Amino acid sequence: MNRAVSSLLTRHAARLGSLCTSSSSSPASEAWDGRFRLHKPRGQHLLTNPRILDAIVRHAALRPGDAVLEVGPGTGNLTARLLASPVHHVTAVEIDTRMVEAVTARAAALDLAQKLTVIQGDAVEADFPEFDVCVANIPYGISSPLIAKLLFGAYRFRTATLLLQKEFAQRLVAVPGDSEYNRLAANVRMVADVKLLMDVSKRDFVPMPRVDSSLVEIRPREAMPDVDLPEWLAFTRECFGQKNKTLGAIFKQKRKVLELFKRSQRTERCAGDAARTGIILGVLDDGNDEACSHEDDSSVPVAGFSEEEVGAFKERIASALDSSELAGKRPSKMSNNELMCLLKLFNERGIRFQ
Numbered sequence: 001m002n003r004a005v006s007s008l009l010t011r012h013a014a015r016l017g018s019l020c021t022s023s024s025s026s027p028a029s030e031a032w033d034g035r036f037r038l039h040k041p042r043g044q045h046l047l048t049n050p051r052i053l054d055a056i057v058r059h060a061a062l063r064p065g066d067a068v069l070e071v072g073p074g075t076g077n078l079t080a081r082l083l084a085s086p087v088h089h090v091t092a093v094e095i096d097t098r099m100v101e102a103v104t105a106r107a108a109a110l111d112l113a114q115k116l117t118v119i120q121g122d123a124v125e126a127d128f129p130e131f132d133v134c135v136a137n138i139p140y141g142i143s144s145p146l147i148a149k150l151l152f153g154a155y156r157f158r159t160a161t162l163l164l165q166k167e168f169a170q171r172l173v174a175v176p177g178d179s180e181y182n183r184l185a186a187n188v189r190m191v192a193d194v195k196l197l198m199d200v201s202k203r204d205f206v207p208m209p210r211v212d213s214s215l216v217e218i219r220p221r222e223a224m225p226d227v228d229l230p231e232w233l234a235f236t237r238e239c240f241g242q243k244n245k246t247l248g249a250i251f252k253q254k255r256k257v258l259e260l261f262k263r264s265q266r267t268e269r270c271a272g273d274a275a276r277t278g279i280i281l282g283v284l285d286d287g288n289d290e291a292c293s294h295e296d297d298s299s300v301p302v303a304g305f306s307e308e309e310v311g312a313f314k315e316r317i318a319s320a321l322d323s324s325e326l327a328g329k330r331p332s333k334m335s336n337n338e339l340m341c342l343l344k345l346f347n348e349r350g351i352r353f354q
Contacts, residue, residue, distance in 0.1 A: 045137075045207060047077055055198065055215075056215060057085060062133060065087070067091070068133055069129075070090060070135055071092075072137060074103070076103035080110060080112075083107060093119045094119070094120060097120065100120050103116075132157055134159075135162075136163070140209075143162075144168075147160075150218075159220075162215070162216055163215050166211060169214035172188060173194050186236055186336055187233060191221055191224060192218050197215040231347070235353040247329055252317070260351055261310055263353065264352040316349040320346045
């Protein structure tokens with residue numbers, strides 16, 4: 001009886017572990033067999049085209065001995081290829097128990113289980129081990145917080161090769177002057193170089209999503225910029241919250257002046273580590289929301305300070321804009337160097353954004 005059960009499990013694992021190579025694969029060989037229901041709201045879209053899967057691994061330029069991080073392995077179509085490469089180890093982070101079982105069985109069927117560690121949990125919250133490269137078909141819903149975690153957390157790695165929603169990828173690789181350029185691109189380019197590698201059709205996924213995808217390469221810069229990062233992140237949120245207005249129009253609004261005045265007077269900036277963490281996790285939020293306050297407090301006085309003091313603070317803002325000669329420029333058309341120059345002038349005048 002035990003042998004019969006063992007034989008059944010072996011055959012089931014073998015079915016999970018069917019891995020197609022670039023020389024012999026056919027699109028049908030990675031087809032989803034419907035063993036359990038996939039949840040679209042969770043971003044469970046399995047990439048099934050073997051040629052695309054092979055191309056992702058090829059673009060990742062994996063090296064012997066690499067430690068690889070994969071987020072959202074699903075049933076293991078990409079994982080199997082990573083395990084079959086010369087890398088030392090693959091760590092996969094997966095929140096769905098069913099997927100954990102599937103990818104684990106797949107590795108066992110390939111006799112590569114010793115190269116795989118699966119962490120069951122939310123990739124945005126889980127602690128990652130040290131890794132050299134990240135290769136992943138990321139669930140669309142966590143693209144922003146996950147990339148923020150990789151780039152602005154404590155992790156040091158060589159490159160990340162990520163399959164993302166096409167529209168998101170276009171914003172990620174945008175440059176000043178592009179219609180898609182915004183806070184997302186500005187903040188990522190502060191710490192990394194980003195390159196679009198190829199587009200992937202929605203027809204290559206099961207179930208088919210509503211949009212196409214793009215593969216991008218993110219390569220962290222070796223030298224980090226000499227800038228107070230939380231201050232920069234808060235500053236760019238202010239700028240890109242109204243990115244099509246000129247900087248003069250943004251920073252001369254009475255409500256904005258009062259907000260910045262209050263922040264600049266604080267003795268304990270950002271209210272500790274929790275606020276700092278919130279800034280980091282929100283770094284790639286590229287919507288048009290305002291930075292900190294959603295209330296119109298233009299008529300609210302600043303307790304303990306006179307109108308003259310607020311007026312003097314407004315003059316300091318105007319002085320920074322005038323000396324930089326950037327008052328007439330729009331954030332969507334500015335380079336990071338220009339923005340950093342303006343931030344430095346603001347800070348030198350005691351104007352803080354956290």
